[in-house]
Amino acid sequence: MTHNIKYILPVVCFFLLAGCKKFADVDAPSNQLSSGNVFTTDATVGAAMAGLLSTLGTSDSYQLQLGLSSFTAMTADELVFNNTSDTYDPFVKNALGANNPDVQSLWTALYEVNYQANSIIDGINKSSGAISDSVRTDALAESRFIRAFCHFYLVNIWGDVPLVTTTNVTYTKSIARSKSDSVYKQIIADLEFASANLNTNYTFSGGKKIMPNKYAAMAMLARVHLYMGHWQQAADYANTVISNGLYSLLSSDNIGTIMTENNQEAIWQLEAAFTTGYTTEGQYYLLLSPTPSYLITDQLLGAFESGDLRYSNWIGTVTVDNVTYHYPYKYKVTANNPGAAEYATYLRLAEQYLIRAEANMELNNLDAAISDINIIRNRAGLGNTTATTKDQLKLAIEKERRLELFSEYGHRWMDLKRTGRIDAVLGATKSNWSATDALYPIPLSDIHNDPNLTQNPGY
Known part of the structure; x- marks a missing residue:
């Protein structure tokens, strides 16, 4: 079509x-x-x-x-x-x-x-x-x-x-x-x-990845099955997306272009909301007036290892009055900072490697899980993981997902919830954390309009 x-x-x-x-x-x-x-x-x-x-x-x-x-x-x-x-x-x-x-x-x-x-x-x-x-x-x-x-x-x-x-x-x-x-x-x-x-290619959208194709659906299926604990299905779908030959990870040298239009790692993107090729995220995350509006937390900054290319390429810094601020820099183009066109990128290949790693870890295929973790780490300029046991690999995968997918469409928030780690992690860093905070409130106006709609606990 x-x-x-x-x-x-x-x-x-x-x-x-x-x-x-x-x-x-x-x-x-x-x-x-x-x-x-x-x-x-x-x-x-x-x-x-x-x-x-x-x-x-x-x-x-x-x-x-x-x-x-x-x-x-x-x-x-x-x-x-x-x-x-x-x-x-x-x-x-x-x-x-x-x-x-x-x-x-x-x-x-x-x-x-x-x-x-x-x-x-x-x-x-x-x-x-x-x-x-x-x-x-x-x-x-x-x-x-x-x-x-x-x-x-x-x-x-x-x-x-x-x-x-x-x-x-x-x-x-x-x-x-x-x-x-x-x-x-x-x-x-x-x-x-x-x-x-769906077709396997992007013919219907002129070669651009702005229409979901068969592998976009499979990538979402891999994610959904992972969230549901269906480890074999998650591994199988992720493996199909990885091995089909249509996508490949960007090289270490090009990791800074992860959100560019139609890049080889992207599986499903949306055309920029603005005709000059910049995204809503880029426009707001890079809004420096004179300091950024959105700052990377100390906890996230501290999770990066020395030499991680994701830190140097995906985190921006600006110093104002001798204070250095760190902000998300995966998207680099704004109205005032033109460059290669960027698209909102909802699905990309790196996530599929991490899905396959986690699913294989849960299936006790530890060597396969380690291999996929190392692919992501090596692309980021890091050495192989030191994790060897299942418990160590769980934390290693959590860390790599945190560093690879930060500020991308809720991955960290949803990961902490689905793995049951949210109370331990956020309870240790947020003084007023409550277990009921893991769900957002149902909007009050909708509850008023719908007699059968109920509220989440804690609100």
Whole structure:
């Protein structure tokens, strides 16, 4: 299916006019591409898919790129906010309230994108035979991938959440939370459908990695199975992504370009929200006025070994009044600092090596786990790991994930939770840490609007 750029702007306008909606109040207005009678040609399907990815990558980029990374990094132990305002203190201090506007915006953005995916799925399933089989199949697979992506972050940030696979407002306005296992079951079903039906290449997006392909679905399946403790499935999917020959790790010399457009390590990216080739993350993380707004914590800085290329290439420094500040520097391009175009990078190959390492460690294939850890360490300019036992390897993998994936879409926050380490780690560094802080609060306005929606403990 060809997603022509000419379709993007009108569809974006439709969705922006619709505005942000609560997940339970998502009946489509008349000015929005919707389900049912709109999909009469391949072109209208292409327009809807362009609009879906534009919402994810552009109109909701603050929440779904910067927010997914920075909010979770602050509630973990990666970032603090360096500003005279206390805007993000609740994240840093794990003192979020149920009426926090940033929590609301992240929740709403994920359900908004999920709604658009459901709208496309509904529209295609109800359409006549005017849509070609190839377009129909590809759009369904891409939409289900995006729906799985949204549910993955919802369940990992909030726990039990409403599982929304319909645009029927009569149903969704009083929907209850589903158990996490049920949400994960749907995530896996969606990703398996995507894996079975998407192409192996990026032909439909002109060679750019801005449309999920078969291996993007497999990469997400590897992650999901790891989170669920399905070690063999996680290892198998990660191995398929690593060994297919389509991707390779950037070299040590090029590690500083990890977020550049269409690089060989990227599996799934989103086109920059800005036409000059810079991302929302780059614009905000590199905002120095005169000091950075987001600072790397001392705990993260102290975890790097001497000579680690990730430190020298992915952490920026600036000295103001004899004080040195450290900030995330994976994204390097801003409006005032042009360079090679960068894309928001949601999936990249290094994570798959670490997934395979952890899965093999849990399967007692320790030599295989050590080999993958060393691949990541050697690329970072470090020697081989000294870990040999299973307990040592668990901590070694946790460390490598921390250093490789910091400030990328919540990895550290979710890793600490899924491994059961969050209370021990954050309880040791945050004086007011409580076990209930591991889940964000369900937005109060949605609880008021939905009689069956309940709050997380502690809020």
